[in-house]
Amino acid sequence: MMAIKATVRRNGDMAQEPRKKSRRISISNKRQITVPKEYYDYLEMETEANIELEGNKIVITPVRETNDDFLEFILKDLIDEGYGGEDLLQEFNRRKNNIRPAVEAWMKDAHENAENVESVSDLFEEDE
Template sequence: MAAEETVRRSGDIAQGPRKKSRRIAISNKRQITVPKEFYDYLEMGTEANIELEGNKIVITPVRENSDDFSEFILKDLIDEGYGGDELLQEFNRRKNNIRPAVEAWVKDAHENAEDVESVSDLFDEDE
């Protein structure tokens, strides 16, 4: 039985997540191949992150981004008293929540922008 996987790309915010499922082989060297459709959809490069969540393996593309907020997250967690394994788990949880939060913010901005006819409307003073 194939496990369901959620596949989302930042350009598809309005449509929401697509669910896709595919059964794949595991080689005798424990290697897998990401289906081309998934690879292309997620705009994967040459590296991916792999996480064990309960009885699931989650693979996500590595995105080189200097705006990942890691230092801010770590500082907050240390200030809140986290340490050891608990620090790592909470760091990963918060870091993984950044992208969905930004996507929701962008979606909201696009929806609110429909009421604006031009950029100058944003800066005009009420008369």
């Protein structure tokens, strides 16, 4: 049986975790599952979810996009670089919009490199 467990942030506050709920769901021949509407709505899910393997459980959690840390660093860099006024706003939006593609490219590269690793010790070998 799979368990769905989540702690949800709503408006910056930690939501009370609901009493444990369990429901049997089917898995398609393409290994797809459907999140029950009640769970989907309660967790305020959107178009993506994170999935983790925890022992013998699969844990699915909603993706919460938060670029606040990145945005603060971007703004500080722009101010340090002398941007101001309308130029600051335009450059901030340009850099902000590049965060997701940059992270996706980094993740793709990491996955491709991981495919070439045969063992964990390979990760720590010195380059010759």
